Amino acid sequence: AQSVTQLDSQVPVFEEAPVxxxxxxxxxxxxxLFWYVQYPNQGLQLLLKYLSGSTLVxxxxxxxxxxxxxxxxxxxxxxxxxISDTAEYFCAxxxxxxxxxxxxxxxxxxxxxxP
Amino acid sequence: KAGVTQTPRYLIKxxxxxxxxxxxxxxxxxxxxxxxxxxxQGLQFLFxxxxxxxxxxxxxxxRFSGRQFSNSRSEMxxxxxxxxxxxxxxxxxxxxxxxxxxxxGTRLTVL
Numbered sequence: 053a054q055s056v057t058q059l060d061s062q063v064p065v066f067e068e069a070p071v072x073x074x075x076x077x078x079x080x081x082x083x084x085l086f087w088y089v090q091y092p093n094q095g096l097q098l099l100l101k102y103l104s105g106s107t108l109v110x111x112x113x114x115x116x117x118x119x120x121x122x123x124x125x126x127x128x129x130x131x132x133x134x135i136s137d138t139a140e141y142f143c144a145x146x147x148x149x150x151x152x153x154x155x156x157x158x159x160x161x162x163x164x165x166x167p
Numbered sequence: 168k169a170g171v172t173q174t175p176r177y178l179i180k181x182x183x184x185x186x187x188x189x190x191x192x193x194x195x196x197x198x199x200x201x202x203x204x205x206x207x208q209g210l211q212f213l214f215x216x217x218x219x220x221x222x223x224x225x226x227x228x229x230r231f232s233g234r235q236f237s238n239s240r241s242e243m244x245x246x247x248x249x250x251x252x253x254x255x256x257x258x259x260x261x262x263x264x265x266x267x268x269x270x271x272g273t274r275l276t277v278l
Contacts, residue, residue, distance in 0.1 A: 095269035154212050
């Protein structure tokens with residue numbers, strides 16, 4: 053079965069500090085990986101995606117993630133966070149491009165950036 | 168380009184009633200997916216429609232159904248509402264098998 057694990061439910065961090073949000077997945081087939089951000093009372097916005105190619109993916113708002121196939125991980129990083137990055141972040145997996153947009157989401161990580 | 172729109176944004180119903188939620192995808196997008204988001208279960212896939220056909224389905228009871236029209240707009244229906252159906256229902260559209268764009272959601276409260 054497909055599963056996505058976000059190891060940290062909450063991550064507090066001070067402004068301008070670096071942050072890493074962890075995501076691990078389990079799958080016996082190739083996967084496509086996504087990170088989404090959700091601000092209060094809003095839908096999800098795509099930060100970045102890995103479909104193929106370079107394992108280091110750069111996204112919007114200074115975020116990046118690295119696909120590690122051997123460790124089945126897709127951790128999200130930002131070198132210096134801002135107050136405006138406070139939100140909930142979701143890792144999502146699509147099992148192969150022929151799974152017709154069926155995404156499996158992690159349970160989310162709430163990032164709280166403190167001044 | 169207008170984003171994904173969902174109506175209504177908020178809805179209050181009582182147990183046993185039924186409800187219909189609407190989603191208008193981004194122009195040109197033919198795939199529409201529906202998700203349920205709750206604090207306890209997180210984001211769960213309900214179903215996906217492409218060109219008026221249901222292509223994929225999650226593990227929800229038959230009370231949850233959907234359809235897609237020829238203009239790609241989609242509706243989701245929940246019959247015989249239960250308290251546990253209270254959730255944020257998110258709709259997402261895409262061209263096909265690629266990045267999904269999410270709407271703001273419909274928050275359903277069942278009393």
